[in-house]
Amino acid sequence: MTEANIVLEAKNITKQFPGVLASDNVNFDLRKGEIHALLGENGAGKSTLMNLIYGLHLPDKGEIFVNGKPIEIKSPNDSIAAGIGMVHQHFMLIPVFTVAENVMLGDEVTKRGSLDRVTVAAKINEISKQYGLDVDPNALVGDLPVGLQQRVEIVKTLYRNAEIVILDEPTAVLTPQEAEDLFRIMRDLTARGVSIIFITHKLKEVLAVADRITVMRAGRVINTVQPSETNEAQLANMMVGRQVILTVEKKDHAASGDILKVEGLSARDQRDLETVHNVSFTVRGGEVLGIAGVQGNGQTELSEALTGLRAPTGGKVTMDGIDLTGKSPRVMTEAGLAHIPEDRQRHGLVLSYSVADNMALCDYYRPPFSSRGVIQQKALDENARKLIDAFDVRTPSPFVNAGKLSGGNQQKVIVARELSRHNVKLVIANQPTRGLDVGSIEYIHSEIIKMRDRGVAVLLISAELDEVMALSDRIAVMYRGQIVAVVDSKKATREQLGLWMAGAHVEAAQA
Ligand SMILES: Nc1ncnc2c1ncn2[C@@H]1O[C@H](COP(=O)(O)OP(=O)(O)OP(=O)(O)O)[C@@H](O)[C@H]1O
Ligand SMILES: [Mg+2]
Structure with missing residues (x-):
């Protein structure tokens, strides 16, 4: 590789926040057409480094070069002009706007004083076709599943002619299928000369898609390696600076009586479609019931209906004998519910x-x-x-x-x-480890198992099948708003669960 292949170089970047040296003399470069993964524990400084490159923060020290030329980035306008685009960890789209309106936001094309939607839509269609992105310019962003919203963010960067695209934890919120689609899109982009910085906590993904991997810890770059010369355990070690146990230690534990009892529960989503149909199950004290399923099969509405964030349209929910159907979050909390919500910033x-x-x-x-x-x-x-x-x-x-x-x-x-919290009888944990580094996941998994061992009932909803299999005593599979199977986790196989999650016909095997 010669210098000429380097499209982006950050040299000696330092950034101090009050009380935190978030970027400590960091050097980082990106080659043309590569996927360069950036790994590191929570708070290592990954998003900060990217925000510095994108012009959302100003570095205290250091320089940024694009195609060998030093550039001064004072705001995203400068980085966009230099061909840099960024898809943020927490999306920045406006749900009540259409795809086209979101894409042109800040870069409006007007014709005789009004927005030129036709020209914009045509350009979006062209980009969409070129990279197999499949987005409809006229769709309302709020109606799109997360995977498609993310593509809108990608289209937005390409619309501004980005040649360097930063993806900050793009797969955290995607289904496995959506993640596969994203990887295909990333490869299409790099094949056409776009260079990508890819942040993720999922080591398997890194090993599968990255050309190079850089690991950060406490504001510093620890190392840059090739996927072929490393493995998951080594990467985990580099990230957190110690050995990480990648499996959950869990002993058998006798469950007591039913704590959560859900009978014939139904709920509707934002668009008034019934996405939870007549669901019944129980969670006993001292057990973890995991709900496996591809995202978008009613898990969100189910957990909202169980935690007071959404009114159920039918059925009954009791906790330790107390009727909590349709009660407010505060009433439920006081009755002994602990809730880890799916959307951390909203709920x-x-x-x-x-x-x-x-x-x-x-x-x-x-x-x-x-x-x-x-x-x-x-x-x-x-x-x-x-x-x-x-x-x-x-x-x-x-x-x-x-x-x-x-x-x-x-x-x-x-x-x-x-x-x-005190006096917790039931934990409802929806995607509890989303966005966490391997070390933190290890700790939180062990805390969840401790709750269970203390006799607390745990309802775990997770899009990570590995997590469901590792923590659960019983596994329920949710498909199209229904629980299609409940199995003892010791008897569950990844293949069988996968089939049920994909809708293969089942005779509900009751554990
Ligand atoms: N705007 C800010 N003001 C003050 N401190 C900040 C700000 N942004 C980030 N920090 C601090 O800088 C450090 C690095 O944060 P950063 O968001 O870069 O971490 P990260 O590697 O992206 O972590 P994660 O994997 O959790 O997203 C953290 O300690 C954080 O608290
Ligand atoms: Mg981050």
Whole structure:
């Protein structure tokens, strides 16, 4: 490889945030037409480095070169002009706008004073065809599944003629099929000379698609390696600086009586379509019931209907004998429900509140956090310090706004709060480890198993079949809004579960 092949080079980049050296003299380069994966534990500085390259933050020190020329990036306008595009960890699309409106946002084409939708739509169709992206310019973004929304973000970068595309954890929210489609798109892009920086926590993906892998830890680059000369265990070790147990240790544990009882539950989605049909199951104290299924088969509405975020349209939900059907999240919480929601920024956190306040979000009005109607700051701080330590939340202090934390550390704040609450009888965990690094996943898995061993009922909903298989005592498969099978996890095979998830006809095998 000669220098001429390098399309992007970041040299000696340093960025200090209050209390965190997020980028510590980082060197990173990208070759033409390659997929360069960027790995690292939560808070390592991956998104920060990309935000610096994209012009969302200014570096304290360092230089960025595009095609060998130094460029000054003061805002995304400069990076876009230099051919850089970025798809963010948390999407930035406007749901009530169409695809075309979102794509042209900030770069509006007008004709005699009004938006020229026809020209834009034509260009989108052309890009879409060229790269096999298959997006409809006139669709409303809010109606599209996540996988397609992400393609809109990619189209948006290509529409601005990006030759360097940054994908920050694009697969975290995708189904396995959508992820496969994305990898195909990525290969099509690189075949046409586009260069890609790909951030992910999934080591298998990295080994499968990357041309080179760079690992970051604590703001520094640790190493750059070829997939052919490494493996999952080594990468995990490089990321977190210690050996990681990639399997879950779990002993047999006798379950007690039913805690969660769901009878004939139905629910409708945003568009008023019934996506949960007449679902019945139970979760016993001391067991983990995992719900496996391809995303979009009603899991979101099911978990919302069970946690007070969505009113069920039929059926009954009881917890330890108490009828909780259609009750508010607060009533459910008080009855002993802990909930790790799927969408951390919408339902899990108040981003403008401190980490300490977020860690007491469900209990702030009760002792020890409140006494005679007065908030007890000391109790809030103590609680936060304890949880930050136990769950290894990377934050300069408990007083920082949750929105300043890295994506994975935001997730850890929610998990820490929910798993540490008093008098929990039932945990409903929806994608509990989404966006977490391997070390954090290991810890949270062991905490979930500890809850179960203490007799708590755990309902785990996860798009990661590996996670469902590793944690569950029984596995229920959800397909098109129904539970199509329930099996003892010891008897479950990946192949059989996969078939049920794909809708193969089943005689529900009751465990
Ligand atoms: N705007 C900001 N203000 C203050 N601190 C910030 C800001 N953005 C990031 N940080 C801090 O910089 C560090 C690196 O964060 P970054 O988001 O780059 O991590 P990451 O590697 O992308 O992690 P993750 O895998 O969790 O997404 C973190 O400690 C974070 O708290
Ligand atoms: Mg990040």
